[in-house]
Every structure is written in structure tokens, then in C-alpha cells.
Amino acid sequence: MHQTIGNSLRVLVTLNHPFNINAAKQLVDTAIANAVYAHHCSYHGTITATLGSLAFHRDMDGFGSDPLDVGEAKLEFDMDMADAKDIDDGATVAGAMDELLEKDSQLEAAITEIEFKDNLLSEQNSALEAERLRSEQLARELAAMRLLQQPSASRTDQPTQLDNNGPSTKSPTEEDIPLTEKPHSPSTPARSNKPGPLTSPLPGSPSPPGPKTMLPPQNAATRPKSLVESVTP
Secondary structure, three states: OHHHHHHHHHHHHHHOOOOOHHHHHHHHHHHHHHHHHHHHHHHHHHOOOOHHHHHHHHHOOOOOOOHHHHHHHHHHHHHHHHHHHHHHHOOOHHHHHHHHHHOHHHHHHHHHHHHHHHHHHHHHHHHHHHHHHHHHHHHHHHHHHHHHHOOOOOOOOOOOEEEOOEEEOOOOOOOOOOHHHOOOOOOOOOOOOOOOOOOOOOOOOOOOOOOOOOOOOOOOOOOOOOHHHHHOO
């Protein structure tokens, strides 16, 4: 702006040199007016508008049309701007649906997530079923081991043997009974690791009382005769 005023003054002083103070003031006013006009022209030329049109729209807008139409147009413009912002941000249902329709990958991602969860649930069920079968097998093996470790005296039921005619419940032979479960014969007393009483008492010690023998009652007829009675006539 100041440079434009200086250029105008330089030209005016060269063409019309002032001879008094009033002529100089008039040249300065002319230079300022030329600079302002040049500035306005450059500005309105850029926005493709003139000074008169800008002044008319500034001062006379609304007087040539119905005020209700002007207010309705302003409201519609504001609503259009608000809808545009909502659609861009996805704040409304319509805006969210538009974004989903434009981006098909979001729908595919949701379906893929559901399928992934279904596959994961199937794998978990398979793992649980396998663990259940394994637990049942271990329980059966443990029960069989406990049955084998029980002594023969505590077994109330006889083992069932299979033959050609079908199942039979005959007693197991001596060969079938393992060494740890064979009963001792009457001729061979069973050996025990527990310490027992001494068989022969020490000299001078009283003999241990033995078991009392209970004899059946006898009368004179059935009692056997002694040697003296048999010799005496």
C-alpha cells in the first residue's frame, strides 16, 4: 500500500510539480486515492466481484425477497452443513450405514471373527472329550492294579475261567495261584518273622502252664479197670 502511494507521488510530482503547500496536499490525496483504488481492483479481480456488487449484497440483501424465504434458506443451509458433518463423523445411523456400505471389509471382518470363535469352541470341545476319555482309561487301569494287589484271602468271589463250554466258576489250581498267594500245607508250618515263646525253659525256671485236657465223664461200668483190679479175683 505504501509502496503504491510512493510510486503514484513520484509520477505526479514529475508530471505536475507543486509550487505551494495546497498543491502538494492535493498531490498526496490523489496518490492515496489511486493506491486505494488499485488495491480494491486487485482484490475484487481475484474474487471476481466489483465494489458495487459487494456494497449492494451488503446493504440491500433481504429487501428484494420475502424474509421467510431468506430464513428458510438459511436453515436449510445450516442443516445441510450439520448433516455433512454427521455423515463424515459417523455420528448418525444413516452415516454409519453409509460407511459400512462403502467399506465391505468391515462386514467381512465381523463374519470372520464369528467363524474363528466357532472353530475355537470346536477345538476346546475336542480337547475336553479327549481329556475325559484319558481320565476314564487311567481310572480303569488304577482299579485293575488295586485288584491285583489285593491278597487271595480278601477276595470273596472266585475268578471266572472261560472254556469251550462257556464261563465256569471252578476253583483255581495250585499252578494258577502265584507264589506269594499259595497257602501253607499242614505238614509244613508257616514261618513267621514275629518272635515267639521259647520252646525249652531255662533250668530252675517254672515250666509254662500247658493247655488243660478236658476228659469225658466216665462211670464205673465204662471206666477201664486198673492193673490191681484185673488181677484180684
